[in-house]
Amino acid sequence: MPYGEHSPAWWQVVTPHKDIREKSFSEAVFAADLGNVLSNSAPLEYQDARTFFSKTYVTSGIKNLVKNVLMRLCRGKGDPVIQLQTPFGGGKTHSLLVLYHLINSFDEVSHLPQIKELLTDFPEFKGAKVAAFAGTLADPIKGRTPWGEIAYQLGCYEIVEEHDKKRVSPGKERIMEILKKSGPTLILIDELLEYIVKANRVERLENITQGQTIAFLQELTEAVSTADRCVLVLTLPASVLEQYSEDAEKALAQLQKVSGRVESIYIPVEGVEIYEVIRKRLFEDLGDLAIHRKVAENYFNLYQHIGNEVPTEVRQKEYRDKIEKAYPFHPELIDVLYERWGSFPTFQRTRGVLRLLAEIVADLYEKKTFAPLIQSSLIDLNNASIRHEFIKHIGNEYDSVVRADILNKATTIDSEMGSEYEKYSIARGLATATFLYSFSGGERRGITRPWLRITLLREGIPSTIVGDALSKLEDSLYYFHADQGNYLFKNQPNLNRIIVDREEMIASETERVTETVRQEIEKLTRGRFSVYIWPQNSADIPDTKNVKIILLPPHKQWNSQEYEDFAKDLIENAGTTFRVYRNTVFLVGPDTNIYSNLEKTIIRYLALKSIQREVNILNLSSASQDELEEKLKDAQSKIPFQIINTYRYILLYNNGSLTWKDMGIYSSGQPTSIVERVIQYLRQEEKLLPKPTIKLILTRAMGETEAEKSLEEIYTVFLKTSNLPCIESEQGLLEAVKEGVKNGLLGVRVGNKLYFKQPLSELTLEDILIRPEIAEKEINVQKEVGNENESRDKKRNNDYATDESESGKPDQISEVTIDNTDNQQGPAVKMPPKIKEIKIKAEVPWDKFSDIIGGVIRPLKSSVTDCNLKIVIELSASTTEGFDRTTIDTKVIETLRQIGAEIIELEKKQKEL
Secondary structure (H helix, E strand, O other): OOOOOOOOOHHHOOEEOHHHHOOOOOHHHHOOOHHHHHOOOOOHHHHOHHHHHHOOOOOHHHHHHHHHHHHHHHHOOOOOEEEEOOOOOOOHHHHHHHHHHHHHOHHHHOOOHHHHHHOOOOOOOOOOEEEEEEOOOOOOOOOOOHHHHHHHHOOOHHHHHHHHHHOOOOOHHHHHHHHHHHOOEEEEEEOHHHHHHHHHHHHHHOOOOOOHHHHHHHHHHHHHHHOOOEEEEEEOOOOOOOOOOHHHHHHHHHHHHHHOOOEEEEOOOOOOHHHHHHHHHHEEEOOOHHHHHHHHHHHHHHHHHHHHHOOHHHHOHHHHHHHHHHOOEOHHHHHHHHHOHHHOOOOOOOOHHHHHHHHHHHHHHHHOOOOOOEOHHHOOOOOHHHHHHHHHHHOOHHHHHHHHHHHHHHHHHHHHOOHHHHOOOHHHHHHHHHHHOOOOOOOOOOEEHHHHHHHHOOOOOOOOHHHHHHHHHHHHOOOEEEEOOEEEEOOOOOHHHHHHHHHHHHHOOHHHHHHHHHHHHHHOOOOOOEEEEOOOOHHHOOOOOOOEEEEOOOOOOOOHHHHHHHHHHHHHEEOOEEOOOHHHEEEEEEOHHHHHHHHHHHHHHHHHHHHHOOHHHHOOOHHHHHHHHHHHHHHHHHHHHHHHHHEEEEEEEEOOEEEEEEOOOOOOOOOOOHHHHHHHHHHHOOOEEOOOOHHHHHHHHOOOOOOEEEHHHHHHHHHHOOOOOEEOOHHHHHHHHHHHHHOOOOEEEEOOEEEOOOOOOOOOOOOEEEOHHHHHHHHHHHHHHHHHHHHHHHHHHHHHHHHHHHHOOOOOOOOOOEOOOOOOOOEOOOOOOOOOOOOOOOOOOHHHHHHHHHHHHHHHHHHOOOOOOOOOOOOOOOOOOOOOHHHHHHHHHHHHHHOOOOOOOOOOOOOOO
């Protein structure tokens, strides 16, 4: 341990009483009752005076009380009337029993060390008489009245016998007569209000003048105050239990008014003395006190090390002393019982706090859970006896709260936190401690994070784990509320429970969820490329030259082969026809696991939106509304990330074969659009080009023998051929060609003009691309012809000028033909007659068929404006294996029909089998 030597477990140091170790204790063992002692029916711990004192810690409050009583009995000085008050179990009745056994069994206990200490200042005391009345024991119908019982025990019953039988309070004179005859007298009255409530009913039924007990108390207090050596000690509750009527409230007010005129109030147990009371009652051996100090020092050093993460109070030296005095309990556990649960009127009236602590000690002692101290977080609410001790004060509905949130969900969180921390039950411990601090008879409820650390932290548990565990509790538990840093349990579902209920409802609306997913995907697919979301068949995707991004539907039931068959159909077909521009289709497939998370996020998003619309109806607190807003923002922010991560697989097509490519997990810095991420990946893989290279155009889009080819054909080659990259747009091709022309990498014929090594302003797909060597050769020829014409013109002009000078007029030229074509001027060379019609029948290799378009068809079409061109294909194909009829009928013939070809002749020779 970094803050001191290793601390032993508390159960290695202290030894609980045998009845606790063996779990043989009963409720009566911890329920001190004066009435049971008076009737000889109390457990030995309370009935026998010597046993009682052996298990009783005499607090300073009780010592003061005893000294006052002895002062009064011995010397007639001190307070004659005393009222006992304490909110904690074992105080008032225990004090009465100390006085009762001290006086009633004086000869039996006077030799005990603690009694000798009490008698130090009163050596003359030799005993006195004692009379005790317990309101819980007395019978208002058949039993004696308070005045009758007190007189009877003092041996003076005859003085008030008639008053007792008629149930009429005696006057002050009769009471004084009893006290004078008795000598030094101690009168104890416990639970008088309970007797009054019962007596008032009897008085009404029998037409007896009501208020006789209160009248007696008034006479008694006055008589005791007047008597020489007499003292009255009584207990009154601070408030009336709910099961009593308004009459009880009035009776209590009257009692307090009567006794308050002459009483002195004593508090038997104060401050850290409660720790000694508990330790004395629960443990027979507290072990080595040096270990107590060492453990306290270790906890104190731990808190010093953590600093501001824990309350200032626990970092002060006084708290270290408090830990030592409370050992083996942590002070926070005793304090929460004392300050919170002790404020419930019912808490002490049933089994009491000692009974609860005995259950806790017995449970932990048996399990031998390692911990230097017993803290709130260590209490096992799975123990039915312990859970019942709490539940009975707050309502049975909290039993299901404990089971659902603490025993179930919090335990699950611990199992998910890893084996290193699971053994400490951190989440369950924090939830348990929060439960203990959530209830009070007053307004103080809940616990802050700094104090939660105090309930949990011990050797081996890092303080940093608390925040993470609390966040998980907030997200998972249904009745766990976090209100401005104050954590507590309520029997009302928190926002989490409302969300879960709403999520269950929305999850059943599958069409709504699916449509919302689609809408969110659409937000991330807008842009310059065509996107098709979840096509059902190939007819949903048109056969166009545009680049098409296809987001495949997330059908979880498809196996890989079914998925690929569907994908291949989308690429190869466009409905009932073959797809021409296959290379423009890019399929993007989903990760079904991530898609499931996406659906969950969408369901949560829809749930939160619906709750937000009903905040007033649901009566959410301002803190819950703020939490709702944060959760809604969080869900919204997750959707784009999950969508992009869902569509992470690209399906690439190459001559009938499919290859899946994983783009990987999406990370920050990457495009926030599905389309842009796909485009970026395709560019990196060189499957999609913004602009092709000249080398790619010349080597892959043109045949080796093709001297020239239209840009339209070249563009189409890239869109059709699956083993080539696809060009994003025709503009990219045109820009590449312009740069190539300017840099002398190729030539372009625009109309009748050839461009080579010069800038181009306008270019269309109708223009013709020419290989650079041919373009350069043609340019050089044009230059030579131009130079020859220029020389000829110059010579002729010189000759013309000479003749004119000689004759004074120009020679007559019989015929001059001028060709005004670009780059050629001057007299034309005599040309052969032009051809009106041409018919060619040639046998062409099948793999050179595309060259016919660029090298034959296009030159004929571009050379004149009124070319009437007709192409008749004569195709002959034979095989020894035999063509499949499906290939002939559904592919070959169907394709000819689709393109509008007229089949002039069709001959099929069937192969004999």
